[in-house]
Amino acid sequence: MTEHRETAEEALEELSPDEGERRRMQEAYESIRDRALEDLEEYDFEAQVTLVGSAARDTWLEGDRDIDVFLLLPPYLDRKEFQEIGLEVGQAVFPDGRVEYAEHPYVQGVEDGYDVDVVPCYSLDDASEVQSAVDRTPFHPEYVERERFEGFSDEARLLKAFCRGAGVYGSDLRTHGFGGYLCELLVLHYGGFQEVVEAAADWTPQVVIEFQTAERSHDDPLVVVDPVDAERNVASVVSEDSLATLIHHSRQWLENPATEAFDVEEPIPVSEEELRSYVEGRDTYLAAWVFQAPDVVEDQLYPQLRKTETSLVEELERQGFDVIRSHVFADDRATLLVEANVGRQSKVERHEGPPVYVEEHADEFYRKYEDSDDVVGPYIDDGRYVVERPRRYTSIEEFLESDAVFDLALGQNLEREIERGYDVIVDEELTSLLDEFAVELASHLRPGL
Amino acid sequence: MTEHRETAEEALEELSPDEGERRRMQEAYESIRDRALEDLEEYDFEAQVTLVGSAARDTWLEGDRDIDVFLLLPPYLDRKEFQEIGLEVGQAVFPDGRVEYAEHPYVQGVEDGYDVDVVPCYSLDDASEVQSAVDRTPFHPEYVERERFEGFSDEARLLKAFCRGAGVYGSDLRTHGFGGYLCELLVLHYGGFQEVVEAAADWTPQVVIEFQTAERSHDDPLVVVDPVDAERNVASVVSEDSLATLIHHSRQWLENPATEAFDVEEPIPVSEEELRSYVEGRDTYLAAWVFQAPDVVEDQLYPQLRKTETSLVEELERQGFDVIRSHVFADDRATLLVEANVGRQSKVERHEGPPVYVEEHADEFYRKYEDSDDVVGPYIDDGRYVVERPRRYTSIEEFLESDAVFDLALGQNLEREIERGYDVIVDEELTSLLDEFAVELASHLRPGL
Numbered sequence: 071m072t073e074h075r076e077t078a079e080e081a082l083e084e085l086s087p088d089e090g091e092r093r094r095m096q097e098a099y100e101s102i103r104d105r106a107l108e109d110l111e112e113y114d115f116e117a118q119v120t121l122v123g124s125a126a127r128d129t130w131l132e133g134d135r136d137i138d139v140f141l142l143l144p145p146y147l148d149r150k151e152f153q154e155i156g157l158e159v160g161q162a163v164f165p166d167g168r169v170e171y172a173e174h175p176y177v178q179g180v181e182d183g184y185d186v187d188v189v190p191c192y193s194l195d196d197a198s199e200v201q202s203a204v205d206r207t208p209f210h211p212e213y214v215e216r217e218r219f220e221g222f223s224d225e226a227r228l229l230k231a232f233c234r235g236a237g238v239y240g241s242d243l244r245t246h247g248f249g250g251y252l253c254e255l256l257v258l259h260y261g262g263f264q265e266v267v268e269a270a271a272d273w274t275p276q277v278v279i280e281f282q283t284a285e286r287s288h289d290d291p292l293v294v295v296d297p298v299d300a301e302r303n304v305a306s307v308v309s310e311d312s313l314a315t316l317i318h319h320s321r322q323w324l325e326n327p328a329t330e331a332f333d334v335e336e337p338i339p340v341s342e343e344e345l346r347s348y349v350e351g352r353d354t355y356l357a358a359w360v361f362q363a364p365d366v367v368e369d370q371l372y373p374q375l376r377k378t379e380t381s382l383v384e385e386l387e388r389q390g391f392d393v394i395r396s397h398v399f400a401d402d403r404a405t406l407l408v409e410a411n412v413g414r415q416s417k418v419e420r421h422e423g424p425p426v427y428v429e430e431h432a433d434e435f436y437r438k439y440e441d442s443d444d445v446v447g448p449y450i451d452d453g454r455y456v457v458e459r460p461r462r463y464t465s466i467e468e469f470l471e472s473d474a475v476f477d478l479a480l481g482q483n484l485e486r487e488i489e490r491g492y493d494v495i496v497d498e499e500l501t502s503l504l505d506e507f508a509v510e511l512a513s514h515l516r517p518g519l
Numbered sequence: 520m521t522e523h524r525e526t527a528e529e530a531l532e533e534l535s536p537d538e539g540e541r542r543r544m545q546e547a548y549e550s551i552r553d554r555a556l557e558d559l560e561e562y563d564f565e566a567q568v569t570l571v572g573s574a575a576r577d578t579w580l581e582g583d584r585d586i587d588v589f590l591l592l593p594p595y596l597d598r599k600e601f602q603e604i605g606l607e608v609g610q611a612v613f614p615d616g617r618v619e620y621a622e623h624p625y626v627q628g629v630e631d632g633y634d635v636d637v638v639p640c641y642s643l644d645d646a647s648e649v650q651s652a653v654d655r656t657p658f659h660p661e662y663v664e665r666e667r668f669e670g671f672s673d674e675a676r677l678l679k680a681f682c683r684g685a686g687v688y689g690s691d692l693r694t695h696g697f698g699g700y701l702c703e704l705l706v707l708h709y710g711g712f713q714e715v716v717e718a719a720a721d722w723t724p725q726v727v728i729e730f731q732t733a734e735r736s737h738d739d740p741l742v743v744v745d746p747v748d749a750e751r752n753v754a755s756v757v758s759e760d761s762l763a764t765l766i767h768h769s770r771q772w773l774e775n776p777a778t779e780a781f782d783v784e785e786p787i788p789v790s791e792e793e794l795r796s797y798v799e800g801r802d803t804y805l806a807a808w809v810f811q812a813p814d815v816v817e818d819q820l821y822p823q824l825r826k827t828e829t830s831l832v833e834e835l836e837r838q839g840f841d842v843i844r845s846h847v848f849a850d851d852r853a854t855l856l857v858e859a860n861v862g863r864q865s866k867v868e869r870h871e872g873p874p875v876y877v878e879e880h881a882d883e884f885y886r887k888y889e890d891s892d893d894v895v896g897p898y899i900d901d902g903r904y905v906v907e908r909p910r911r912y913t914s915i916e917e918f919l920e921s922d923a924v925f926d927l928a929l930g931q932n933l934e935r936e937i938e939r940g941y942d943v944i945v946d947e948e949l950t951s952l953l954d955e956f957a958v959e960l961a962s963h964l965r966p967g968l
Contacts, residue, residue, distance in 0.1 A: 310901065311899050311900065313902070314874070314875035314902045314903075315899055317875050317876055318875050318885075318899065321878075321882070352865055352866050352907075353865045353866045390841060392839060394867065395907075411865045412861050412863075412864055416801055416802045416803040416804070416843075416861060417802045418843065420844075425763070426764075426766050426767050427722060427723045427763065427766055429720075436767075446966065447966060448967075449967055450760050450763045451760065452759065453740075453760060453762070453763045458844075464802070516895075517895065517896060518896065518897075519897060519898060
């Protein structure tokens with residue numbers, strides 16, 4: 071057995087749920103299923119209840135607490151009936167459950183310590199008839215069941231845990247990483263965990279893996295055409311950085327196999343001392359824009375925070391600030407953290423006009439500033455008219471505290487919260503965030519791989 | 520008569536030398552010529568003495584104090600003899616004259632208040648035989664004499680004075696502007712001052728004017744093929760900015776003809792109060808790098824200063840400093856003045872490595888910084904490895920005071936002076952430069968057109 075295999079086997083001992091764990095999950099699922107079927111009997115149609123996700127495909131990791139249960143409802147139901155019945159059954163199963171919203175509403179509850187989603191979907195004969203992404207999900211276990219090889223579950227567990235260890239496990243819109251089904255498809259395609267990692271170490275984007283011929287083109291860095299839907303890229307959510315991170319960790323594993331590759335490292339919370347020494351030692355400018363987090367799921371919150379972050383960083387760069395790094399995180403409050411080389415600039419900015427020979431535009435520019443008292447110039451440099459005009463905002467703090475932030479591309483749920491008020495917290499004052507974000511700040515103060 | 524013509528005629532009254540002035544210059548020239556011829560009689564060859572430049576072509580401006588006299592020596596003299604005889608005759612004419620160096624040495628002296636250059640050149644039958652640029656000069660008056668039209672001298676005077684008013688008169692390497700001969704050729708080509716200006720207002724670089732078919736290609740923004748040398752661009756020295764400046768002033772003249780266009784505006788020296796209020800009001804960072812000016816002519820000094828300026832600005836920009844404007848000027852001391860948005864940066868700089876998928880280079884980068892204690896990272900951003908490493912110089916002052924300045928592309932004569940020592944003068948302390956550079960600083964504090 072090679073060193074790599076030995077290390078993987080050793081890790082597997084910790085990753086595979088034992089008999090007791092399997093039985094416990096099965097019992098939890100059966101209890102949910104039975105309650106759901108009992109409630110469904112009240113309706114005058116045939117309906118089924120099915121386990122989907124990693125539990126159904128026997129690829130779940132020891133310690134995973136998620137069970138996904140689908141209610142397969144008849145395709146002739148209209149959308150309104152379908153949604154009402156889905157919620158009604160979910161709430162019958164979990165009278166204390168929470169209603170969540172994805173493509174359509176569903177109920178979340180807890181069964182014997184497991185987090186359970188009870189999701190309605192249309193019962194279809196063929197994946198090509200799908201009306202929504204959710205409807206396709208029940209076909210995934212079927213496909214994997216048909217194609218699995220001896221030892222497949224362990225190989226899939228290894229890859230999932232490896233992605234988790236690298237911080238890129240999950241198809242949610244916070245992680246933009248590798249979901250469970252994607253990991254399984256990669257293992258099916260390459261034949262095992264080690265084979266996936268060997269391939270990934272040499273990947274050059276765009277990487278395309280076709281379980282069937284793609285029916286449309288994708289811009290994503292990784293394209294894995296869904297075996298049950300030729301139009302869908304199972305890896306569409308994988309970001310450039312998540313892909314690069316997997317490539318990096320794959321090379322590290324090949325060079326030096328270690329069981330730590332499968333461990334989740336809990337970040338050490340940032341202390342007040344660490345934060346102060348970071349700020350002082352780097353002499354950079356750190357500003358946190360803090361407001362109440364809107365009450366939406368993470369898959370809605372994070373894309374909005376990222377959009378706002380991108381817009382803010384672009385605007386600051388446009389204004390001549392040199393942003394070194396930025397982060398977003400949320401708990402009760404949401405925080406956009408920006409670290410810039412310098413937080414305050416001079417009172418003037420160079421504003422370049424057109425080349426003098428471009429007659430009409432150049433004339434217009436010259437006339438605009440010719441008699442202006444608050445600019446220096448126009449003068450000519452590199453063949454262009456140039457003026458130096460007053461800067462609108464001489465510091466990042468001043469900008470964040472102005473109404474100009476509402477001209478940024480803000481996520482729709484954020485805009486309302488920001489309008490209600492926000493704080494701008496700078497440099498040493500960031501210690502006031504440690505109560506809520508000591509762990510999240512670690513990702514900024516200690517970025518790594 | 521149009522408004523433009525009337526204004527030009529009015530200006531001409533001030534620009535044309537009167538009878539007395541003409542006679543005085545003629546007498547000065549004849550006296551020099553006679554002394555030179557007398558001395559040349561000692562040699563056993565035929566030689567001539569000739570007036571060249573604007574005096575010879577009757578295009579000099581009232582108040583011009585320059586007379587250029589050429590000694591036409593036989594082409595069979597070898598370089599050494601030729602130079603010795605040139606100097607000997609020059610010194611016989613001006614026993615107190617100074618020896619200067621261009622393509623070869625020559626003597627400068629003063630005659631009745633005129634600054635006189637006595638320059639040796641080979642006497643050739645045809646401009647195509649020229650051995651150096653100087654040898655071509657005697658052919659210029661011949662060509663202009665042959666092609667001139669009625670009123671040519673006045674038109675040429677108008678264009679020269681117009682260029683002078685715009686600050687772009689002179690083919691020297693400080694001005695990089697329009698020389699006298701170039702102005703005359705433009706007037707010959709377009710037919711008059713007004714016609715040149717009308718054409719210039721619409722110029723789009725590259726502008727090419729061929730008195731004969733060019734025998735080689737030129738990259739310069741303005742190309743005027745010398746009628747006496749098909750290989751030469753008479754306008755090769757005209758910079759992009761000088762060209763743009765002439766275009767600008769031409770448009771201004773067409774829109775609003777005023778005799779002020781022909782005036783030379785003496786800049787008001789910068790006062791201590793103005794300098795202080797400039798520095799404080801803009802909150803920028805001003806640094807002057809001051810050293811002894813080497814003892815070379817301006818045509819050698821300014822290209823070296825500009826080269827050093829370009830290299831310094833590029834290096835500062837590379838280090839992340841945002842340079843708004845820079846200037847060079849020299850008197851006893853030479854000064855490189857740099858105005859930057861901000862003079863001090865944080866202690867870290869972002870250093871981007873290759874995309875992670877570029878295996879070999881990426882690995883190399885990662886290994887280099889993996890265990891480095893003084894960097895943050897490597898982390899992944901936009902698919903690349905990134906580290907934040909300590910900045911070498913956190914301020915422009917610190918950079919200028921370091922040995923790193925010797926890695927800049929310094930002009931050869933400057934390097935020696937800089938090695939002997941220099942000062943770095945910052946912000947309000949710049950007032951200490953006012954004794955020497957109060958006029959020159961005006962071009963920085965009040966850049967204009």
